[in-house]
Amino acid sequence: SHSINLAVIPGDGIGQEVVAQGLKVLAAALPQDVKLETEEYDFGARRYHATGETLTDADLDSLKKHDAILLGAIGDPSVPSGVLERGFLLKLRFAFDHHVNLRPSKLLPGVATPLAGQPAIDFVVVREGTEGPYTGNGGTIRKGTEHEVATEVSVNTAFGVERVVRDAFARAQARPRKKLTLVHKNNVLTFAGHLWTDVFNRVAGEFPEVTTDYLHVDAATIFLVTDPARFDVIVTDNLFGDIITDLAAAVSGGIGVAASGNINPSRDFPSMFEPVHGSAPDIAGQGKADPTATVLSVALLLRHLGHEAEAARVEAAVEADLTERGAAVRTTDEIGDALAARVAS
Amino acid sequence: SHSINLAVIPGDGIGQEVVAQGLKVLAAALPQDVKLETEEYDFGARRYHATGETLTDADLDSLKKHDAILLGAIGDPSVPSGVLERGFLLKLRFAFDHHVNLRPSKLLPGVATPLAGQPAIDFVVVREGTEGPYTGNGGTIRKGTEHEVATEVSVNTAFGVERVVRDAFARAQARPRKKLTLVHKNNVLTFAGHLWTDVFNRVAGEFPEVTTDYLHVDAATIFLVTDPARFDVIVTDNLFGDIITDLAAAVSGGIGVAASGNINPSRDFPSMFEPVHGSAPDIAGQGKADPTATVLSVALLLRHLGHEAEAARVEAAVEADLTERGAAVRTTDEIGDALAARVAS
Ligand SMILES: CC(C)[C@H](C(=O)O)[C@@H](O)C(=O)O
Ligand SMILES: CC(C)[C@H](C(=O)O)[C@@H](O)C(=O)O
Numbered sequence: 273s274h275s276i277n278l279a280v281i282p283g284d285g286i287g288q289e290v291v292a293q294g295l296k297v298l299a300a301a302l303p304q305d306v307k308l309e310t311e312e313y314d315f316g317a318r319r320y321h322a323t324g325e326t327l328t329d330a331d332l333d334s335l336k337k338h339d340a341i342l343l344g345a346i347g348d349p350s351v352p353s354g355v356l357e358r359g360f361l362l363k364l365r366f367a368f369d370h371h372v373n374l375r376p377s378k379l380l381p382g383v384a385t386p387l388a389g390q391p392a393i394d395f396v397v398v399r400e401g402t403e404g405p406y407t408g409n410g411g412t413i414r415k416g417t418e419h420e421v422a423t424e425v426s427v428n429t430a431f432g433v434e435r436v437v438r439d440a441f442a443r444a445q446a447r448p449r450k451k452l453t454l455v456h457k458n459n460v461l462t463f464a465g466h467l468w469t470d471v472f473n474r475v476a477g478e479f480p481e482v483t484t485d486y487l488h489v490d491a492a493t494i495f496l497v498t499d500p501a502r503f504d505v506i507v508t509d510n511l512f513g514d515i516i517t518d519l520a521a522a523v524s525g526g527i528g529v530a531a532s533g534n535i536n537p538s539r540d541f542p543s544m545f546e547p548v549h550g551s552a553p554d555i556a557g558q559g560k561a562d563p564t565a566t567v568l569s570v571a572l573l574l575r576h577l578g579h580e581a582e583a584a585r586v587e588a589a590v591e592a593d594l595t596e597r598g599a600a601v602r603t604t605d606e607i608g609d610a611l612a613a614r615v616a617s
Numbered sequence: 618s619h620s621i622n623l624a625v626i627p628g629d630g631i632g633q634e635v636v637a638q639g640l641k642v643l644a645a646a647l648p649q650d651v652k653l654e655t656e657e658y659d660f661g662a663r664r665y666h667a668t669g670e671t672l673t674d675a676d677l678d679s680l681k682k683h684d685a686i687l688l689g690a691i692g693d694p695s696v697p698s699g700v701l702e703r704g705f706l707l708k709l710r711f712a713f714d715h716h717v718n719l720r721p722s723k724l725l726p727g728v729a730t731p732l733a734g735q736p737a738i739d740f741v742v743v744r745e746g747t748e749g750p751y752t753g754n755g756g757t758i759r760k761g762t763e764h765e766v767a768t769e770v771s772v773n774t775a776f777g778v779e780r781v782v783r784d785a786f787a788r789a790q791a792r793p794r795k796k797l798t799l800v801h802k803n804n805v806l807t808f809a810g811h812l813w814t815d816v817f818n819r820v821a822g823e824f825p826e827v828t829t830d831y832l833h834v835d836a837a838t839i840f841l842v843t844d845p846a847r848f849d850v851i852v853t854d855n856l857f858g859d860i861i862t863d864l865a866a867a868v869s870g871g872i873g874v875a876a877s878g879n880i881n882p883s884r885d886f887p888s889m890f891e892p893v894h895g896s897a898p899d900i901a902g903q904g905k906a907d908p909t910a911t912v913l914s915v916a917l918l919l920r921h922l923g924h925e926a927e928a929a930r931v932e933a934a935v936e937a938d939l940t941e942r943g944a945a946v947r948t949t950d951e952i953g954d955a956l957a958a959r960v961a962s
Binding site for chain 1: 698699702703707730731732733734750751753755756757759761762763764765766767768769770771772773774775776779802803804805806807808809810811812814815834835836838839842843856859860861862863864866867868871872
């Protein structure tokens with residue numbers, strides 16, 4: 273018997289509502305002998321407006337003590353663009369070295385997709401989470417004048433690329449199709465592109481059973497809509513991963529069902545699990561938000577903490593619910609209740 | 618009466634075949650009193666293998682004398698990734714300051730799309746062509762070691778952003794819907810993002826009739842598959858433009874019909890027109906390539922040179938052909954002949 277010590281960050285907009293359902297399902301999924309302890313944090317727009325703070329060193333120290341973090345959504349139109357993204361979301365990913373950003377896509381029978389012909393979609397994107405154009409490197413000179421120059425520096429290291437590429441190979445190796453696609457733009461971004469390609473080819477030698485493939489990011493977006501069934505595992509850089517995972521979510525059931533894990537496989541720091549969608553302030557507080565993406569993020573959290581059977585049970589409950597969902601409109605709470613009931617049964 | 622002095626670069630793979638059709642249609646479209654003079658250049662993989670050259674200063678001097686350039690496709694698997702892209706395609710865009718990269722998307726009735734429900738798609742992307750992450754800035758240290766660091770620097774200037782943003786506003790102003798969407802990632806790439814956003818908002822003041830909108834690039838990919846009808850004109854950075862125009866092509870009939878213009882509106886240098894697709898070596902020489910994208914690029918070329926009526930005639934011929942195309946398989950030549958016949962009639 274042991275306990276899970278979970279940090280909960282509901283955040284802004286619909287975050288509160290969807291996180292409540294995630295916790296409901298988590299409680300239903302855990303074995304009796306596992307004690308769930310949660311501590312709630314008030315990060316996001318409210319705290320920023322009240323105190324000017326987004327994420328302090330003391331916050332990081334406090335968060336660090338938990339086994340994992342469940343996040344709803346952070347972001348509000350009342351806060352200037354970039355403040356909460358750079359000051360909270362990215363700060364946390366960097367501080368806790370969340371270098372494996374895991375984003376599975378699976379289109380279930382009966383789930384709406386904008387694509388014709390309901391293709392077979394079942395792949396996972398392993399997005400690098402701590403490098404690339406996300407480092408905040410760069411700057412501005414002569415701001416606001418006609419001579420302004422603004423730069424953004426994408427930073428890529430052999431260390432950073434290799435660990436995420438190896439993680440992706442291991443995930444591909446563990447899946448039935450054993451196929452890994454590197455997505456980059458190595459014909460234009462030749463410095464970073466050569467590093468990614470060299471490391472990818474080198475690590476491939478350690479995984480002879482994995483079939484490998486390379487696509488430029490622009491071509492990858494084409495295949496994501498014309499032939500998504502070709503993908504099994506994709507590994508890619510932070511920015512390309514941001515872009516293609518939103519597209520992947522759109523084609524495989526929408527961002528209402530897209531889960532993600534910001535993972536530090538070393539367990540030196542807690543990993544964080546969150547829906548891919550944002551805070552959707554336009555529908556907040558109305559019980560309209562779909563908590564499915566948060567519940568699927570809870571499944572990733574369970575798997576990360578070693579509760580594989582429970583993770584699989586949550587995923588099976590979601591799959592059954594989505595397949596049978598039909599056209600009936602349910603509230604956030606009703607979907608959460610239905611999922612928790614399935615998991616408990 | 619005057620003449621058009623055209624540089625023709627068939628290039629690699631299917632380039633030769635599709636350019637031949639483009640020229641056929643161009644000849645059919647031009648008024649009797651306009652003399653068409655063409656000069657063919659042998660750039661691409663063959664010349665690179667024979668001489669090691671991709672594009673010399675002498676080549677640039679020679680190309681510069683023409684009124685416009687028609688390009689088929691450049692690229693071959695026998696050449697290391699990046700050599701022809703950076704050494705020819707991008708070198709030319711930079712040398713001739715092709716800062717307006719124009720890529721229209723229109724889904725015609727009867728044309729296949731991977732999207733369900735045949736949405737109404739009719740928008741144009743204005744992609745910046747000479748800045749951003751495409752400048753070749755950056756580098757590598759400790760190459761090939763476990764301590765390698767590779768950087769890519771996105772360079773953005775007020776001068777460069779403003780001219781392309783103003784061009785996009787003017788294009789939006791000239792269209793019935795008068796709507797312009799800025800696509801960037803200003804919540805993460807805050808230095809470049811603020812420059813783009815500030816310039817966009819400032820120039821908007823000069824175009825009070827144009828409705829404006831902003832989307833993060835990841836969200837834009839979602840809307841391109843769930844609600845492409847929302848777009849009228851999009852303006853965006855070089856790399857984001859590369860990515861979303863391939864996706865735009867995929868949803869609006871495929872890269873077989875996606876045209877582009879690399880435009881220098883000042884006319885100090887010739888602009889270049891090319892299909893968005895690549896050299897497709899797997900189908901080269903078999904008469905299987907669809908020349909439609911090249912023919913639509915010829916329409917952009919005609920419009921750029923002031924032949925608006927002829928451009929519209931070429932576009933109307935393509936629209937009629939696509940709408941009536943049906944399932945019959947035609948060769949590259951047959952499609953070119955059919956389009957030329959429609960244009961001439
Ligand atoms: C909100 C933003 C910082 C974030 C990102 O770009 O990573 C989001 O788009 C995501 O994909 O998690
Ligand atoms: C081939 C490559 C250099 C080019 C680009 O990235 O611009 C192509 O993808 C395009 O979109 O024209």
